[in-house]
Amino acid sequence: MLTPTALAELRGQLGERLSTSETELQRHGRDESYHPVTPPDAVVYPESTDEVAHIARTCHAHGVPMIPFGIGSSLEGHIAAIDGGVSIDLSRMNRVLAVRPDDLDATAQAGVTRRRLNGVLEPQGYFFPVDPGADATLGGMAATRASGTTTVRYGSMRDNVLSLVAVLADGRVIRTAGRAAKSSAGYDLTRLLIGSEGTLGIITELTVRIYGTPEAISAAVCPFPTVEGAVTTVIRTIQLGIPIARAELLDEVAVDAVNRHHGLDYDVTPTLFLEFHGSPASVQEQMEEVVGIGGENSVGTVRTATRAEDRNRLWRARHEALYAVLALRPGSRGLITDVCVPLSQLATCITETRDDLARSSLLATIVGHVGDGNFHTVFMVDPDSRAEIEEATELNRRMVERALRMDGTCTGEHGIGLGKKDFLRAEHGEAVEVMREVKRALDPRNLLNPGKVV
Amino acid sequence: MLTPTALAELRGQLGERLSTSETELQRHGRDESYHPVTPPDAVVYPESTDEVAHIARTCHAHGVPMIPFGIGSSLEGHIAAIDGGVSIDLSRMNRVLAVRPDDLDATAQAGVTRRRLNGVLEPQGYFFPVDPGADATLGGMAATRASGTTTVRYGSMRDNVLSLVAVLADGRVIRTAGRAAKSSAGYDLTRLLIGSEGTLGIITELTVRIYGTPEAISAAVCPFPTVEGAVTTVIRTIQLGIPIARAELLDEVAVDAVNRHHGLDYDVTPTLFLEFHGSPASVQEQMEEVVGIGGENSVGTVRTATRAEDRNRLWRARHEALYAVLALRPGSRGLITDVCVPLSQLATCITETRDDLARSSLLATIVGHVGDGNFHTVFMVDPDSRAEIEEATELNRRMVERALRMDGTCTGEHGIGLGKKDFLRAEHGEAVEVMREVKRALDPRNLLNPGKVV
Numbered sequence: 060m061l062t063p064t065a066l067a068e069l070r071g072q073l074g075e076r077l078s079t080s081e082t083e084l085q086r087h088g089r090d091e092s093y094h095p096v097t098p099p100d101a102v103v104y105p106e107s108t109d110e111v112a113h114i115a116r117t118c119h120a121h122g123v124p125m126i127p128f129g130i131g132s133s134l135e136g137h138i139a140a141i142d143g144g145v146s147i148d149l150s151r152m153n154r155v156l157a158v159r160p161d162d163l164d165a166t167a168q169a170g171v172t173r174r175r176l177n178g179v180l181e182p183q184g185y186f187f188p189v190d191p192g193a194d195a196t197l198g199g200m201a202a203t204r205a206s207g208t209t210t211v212r213y214g215s216m217r218d219n220v221l222s223l224v225a226v227l228a229d230g231r232v233i234r235t236a237g238r239a240a241k242s243s244a245g246y247d248l249t250r251l252l253i254g255s256e257g258t259l260g261i262i263t264e265l266t267v268r269i270y271g272t273p274e275a276i277s278a279a280v281c282p283f284p285t286v287e288g289a290v291t292t293v294i295r296t297i298q299l300g301i302p303i304a305r306a307e308l309l310d311e312v313a314v315d316a317v318n319r320h321h322g323l324d325y326d327v328t329p330t331l332f333l334e335f336h337g338s339p340a341s342v343q344e345q346m347e348e349v350v351g352i353g354g355e356n357s358v359g360t361v362r363t364a365t366r367a368e369d370r371n372r373l374w375r376a377r378h379e380a381l382y383a384v385l386a387l388r389p390g391s392r393g394l395i396t397d398v399c400v401p402l403s404q405l406a407t408c409i410t411e412t413r414d415d416l417a418r419s420s421l422l423a424t425i426v427g428h429v430g431d432g433n434f435h436t437v438f439m440v441d442p443d444s445r446a447e448i449e450e451a452t453e454l455n456r457r458m459v460e461r462a463l464r465m466d467g468t469c470t471g472e473h474g475i476g477l478g479k480k481d482f483l484r485a486e487h488g489e490a491v492e493v494m495r496e497v498k499r500a501l502d503p504r505n506l507l508n509p510g511k512v513v
Numbered sequence: 514m515l516t517p518t519a520l521a522e523l524r525g526q527l528g529e530r531l532s533t534s535e536t537e538l539q540r541h542g543r544d545e546s547y548h549p550v551t552p553p554d555a556v557v558y559p560e561s562t563d564e565v566a567h568i569a570r571t572c573h574a575h576g577v578p579m580i581p582f583g584i585g586s587s588l589e590g591h592i593a594a595i596d597g598g599v600s601i602d603l604s605r606m607n608r609v610l611a612v613r614p615d616d617l618d619a620t621a622q623a624g625v626t627r628r629r630l631n632g633v634l635e636p637q638g639y640f641f642p643v644d645p646g647a648d649a650t651l652g653g654m655a656a657t658r659a660s661g662t663t664t665v666r667y668g669s670m671r672d673n674v675l676s677l678v679a680v681l682a683d684g685r686v687i688r689t690a691g692r693a694a695k696s697s698a699g700y701d702l703t704r705l706l707i708g709s710e711g712t713l714g715i716i717t718e719l720t721v722r723i724y725g726t727p728e729a730i731s732a733a734v735c736p737f738p739t740v741e742g743a744v745t746t747v748i749r750t751i752q753l754g755i756p757i758a759r760a761e762l763l764d765e766v767a768v769d770a771v772n773r774h775h776g777l778d779y780d781v782t783p784t785l786f787l788e789f790h791g792s793p794a795s796v797q798e799q800m801e802e803v804v805g806i807g808g809e810n811s812v813g814t815v816r817t818a819t820r821a822e823d824r825n826r827l828w829r830a831r832h833e834a835l836y837a838v839l840a841l842r843p844g845s846r847g848l849i850t851d852v853c854v855p856l857s858q859l860a861t862c863i864t865e866t867r868d869d870l871a872r873s874s875l876l877a878t879i880v881g882h883v884g885d886g887n888f889h890t891v892f893m894v895d896p897d898s899r900a901e902i903e904e905a906t907e908l909n910r911r912m913v914e915r916a917l918r919m920d921g922t923c924t925g926e927h928g929i930g931l932g933k934k935d936f937l938r939a940e941h942g943e944a945v946e947v948m949r950e951v952k953r954a955l956d957p958r959n960l961l962n963p964g965k966v967v
Contacts, residue, residue: 233944239925241658242924246951404616466691467692472695
């Protein structure tokens with residue numbers, strides 16, 4: 060809770076950059092998920108790590124919860140202020156501090172979004188690969204250990220962050236590592252903070268890996284008569300070590316939604332969106348190999364695109380699939396599942412899930428980063444219908460149980476937040492107690508994003 | 514310290530698999546470094562995770578230090594029993610439990626060495642890439658966050674471990690993750706344990722990524738007139754995104770040692786050992802590109818090898834370079850530095866280091882995983898000469914300061930152990946206190962490998 064004294068102190072520090080307007084509070088109490096709006100008591104807009112540290116010291120002294128906020132694109136209620144407190148909105152920390160092509164790294168404040176970073180990198184011939192779809196902030200992406208369409212080739216935030224600056228619960232500032240490509244110096248605090256969802260520290264600055272723009276890129280859209288054919292094609296591709304850059308599945312419902320939303324005419328059937336990066340010869344070789352594997356799985360007519368303009372149009376359709384799908388039912392919000400399983404289990408997991416969905420009354424679609432063994436079911440629910448949320452939650456529960464039986468995870472990339480806390484123990488058992496011990500050690504007063512993860 | 518009661522209890526549990534023989538104690542008190550022998554009070558040889566848990570419960574109840582021991586190939590005194598206690602030798606936990614080609618992963622007990630694992634994988638057409646040179650155990654490699662010659666392409670232990678089973682200080686057993694390729698479910702305990710050097714838990718089982726044997730492999734040995742030419746060639750190769758699989762530098766002293774040790778006739782000049790993995794066309798393309806870059810840096814006559822037999826001979830020379838170098842001075846032991854810097858700084862860092870070495874009276878050589886920005890100076894010191902160890906230590910201190918000024922690390926892959934504790938604070942500042950808080954939370958009685966890291 061935010062006491063009047065703490066509020067006055069924060070206002071003294073931040074002036075106009077503290078807001079208690081109802082609009083701002085509401086906006087900071089909801090992410091892109093079905094979770095109910097749970098607004099904070101105030102929103103602050105720091106502009107530097109020092110300011111965040113100052114805010115944390117004040118909140119710590121007065122026992123005020125702190126909820127870091129990027130752009131609000133999380134999907135499990137991560138930013139809900141369930142105990143009140145202050146939303147620390149990092150959107151004004153939006154400067155790219157350094158791009159170092161010779162080291163293949165860049166440093167940015169936590170409020171920089173991935174598109175903004177790429178806007179700076181692209182003219183220099185580089186890019187940052189992690190791509191969760193939404194134009195999330197780098198800080199938020201690190202906090203949820205985000206991944207996305209390119210993870211099959213380039214890895215997730217776990218793999219692409221070299222170093223973090225973070226503010227701890229009591230206002231101390233740490234830098235977790237230098238910029239060397241690897242280090243064995245002490246505990247891996249970088250990876251401890253990545254995925255901690257704001258519960259162990261507030262990430263204020265990141266140094267990330269960047270990559271040279273591939274010499275050649277080509278994309279392919281591959282329709283299949285069945286989901287199994289599409290998934291099997293990707294599984295074989297990965298097993299053969301073909302370094303595919305993107306391998307996205309859209310089921311027939313999602314393709315239909317994308318067609319309607321964008322005025323496109325893809326065959327309404329399970330479809331793979333693929334992308335290949337490399338030298339012109341290697342891209343050609345990869346594409347031929349994958350299309351060959353597709354042929355063994357009854358792929359239809361493959362459409363390819365090599366020009367940037369054509370590829371961007373194609374990928375825009377994939378990226379906005381979530382919004383296209385939600386538009387199928389105006390007013391609905393997404394309850395989105397996120398299981399991830401070992402590759403050999405993926406086809407079975409999706410098939411059993413589709414059987415479950417077929418028996419449900421809910422409108423739902425499956426899209427997935429199938430190269431990672433990760434897929435999402437999007438339930439288009441009425442956020443005010445308890446029955447619909449319960450039905451979707453129950454289907455999700457069954458899906459998580461299925462994934463855990465297959466030695467997978469309840470969340471490949473969205474995180475635990477509020478929505479998956481019950482599953483954390485099912486997945487990790489005794490290890491959850493260890494997570495709690497770490498939490499208590501670093502935030503003994505439970506002020507950093509309380510009620511999330513553990 | 515090991516009390517008589519605790520000793521009796523452990524003997525009751527383990528019988529013949531507990532030893533207090535002087536030979537065994539001595540063997541478990543020394544790694545491959547210059548650090549003095551510091552034997553434990555007893556050595557135990559558990560055969561299962563349950564047995565390790567049982568041992569931990571006993572040691573915890575009696576306040577007995579526990580030092581996990583793999584094969585003793587660490588380089589910073591990691592296994593020294595500075596407070597006495599029990600060395601937990603995992604060498605009998607040497608079973609490969611599962612190989613899952615369809616998931617590209619394998620599960621093994623912690624005492625399995627990397628060569629043993631590869632011996633199981635290779636007939637099936639797969640391999641485990643992390644290669645620190647020594648035939649270390651997987652548990653030890655995870656504990657030190659080891660990397661090595663293939664890290665430039667395949668990553669380090671941080672990147673190649675999917676999941677761990679570990680025994681905590683009080684005997685609780687945790688499994689840190691399932692086998693999904695990625696997960697956002699809670700804190701990354703896998704990465705917290707990797708690099709914790711036995712101070713947070715005893716790793717007993719690992720699930721690691723495996724890779725299909727590349728369709729084509731070729732190797733090249735490239736002599737250069739200067740170290741700068743060799744290093745610049747690798748830096749450009751990485752900056753251009755050429756997916757080189759290995760890029761090892763040996764300076765002229767190391768090449769000379771290897772020639773003598775193996776009866777070879779390489780030009781005694783700074784030399785790159787390179788390896789390329791991929792399709793036959795891609796391997797050819799990579800090799801031509803890199804040799805072209807070498808040409809801009811005055812490379813001499815390049816020797817290549819494609820047959821497995823020839824490549825193995827070549828790489829055996831590189832792998833045994835440390836032993837070859839130490840053989841230059843019989844009776845000497847290695848004091849080995851391990852700095853790692855951002856790539857753009859590597860040539861300067863090595864040049865300044867060579868200038869320093871030129872002014873020293875010590876016999877020393879530079880070898881390095883230059884694709885990662887990581888190199889080692891091997892000082893061949895008389896382990897009984899305080900003056901030599903002090904001189905080498907002072908040169909190392911200057912090297913670490915240089916690396917930290919360049920935003921690098923004091924250890925790219927060997928770890929902190931006893932030898933680099935002073936540097937940890939210089940590198941991490943306030944973050945070391947956070948590491949201590951984590952240590953206190955998970956091992957409040959300081960029984961797990963006490964005195965190491967933090």
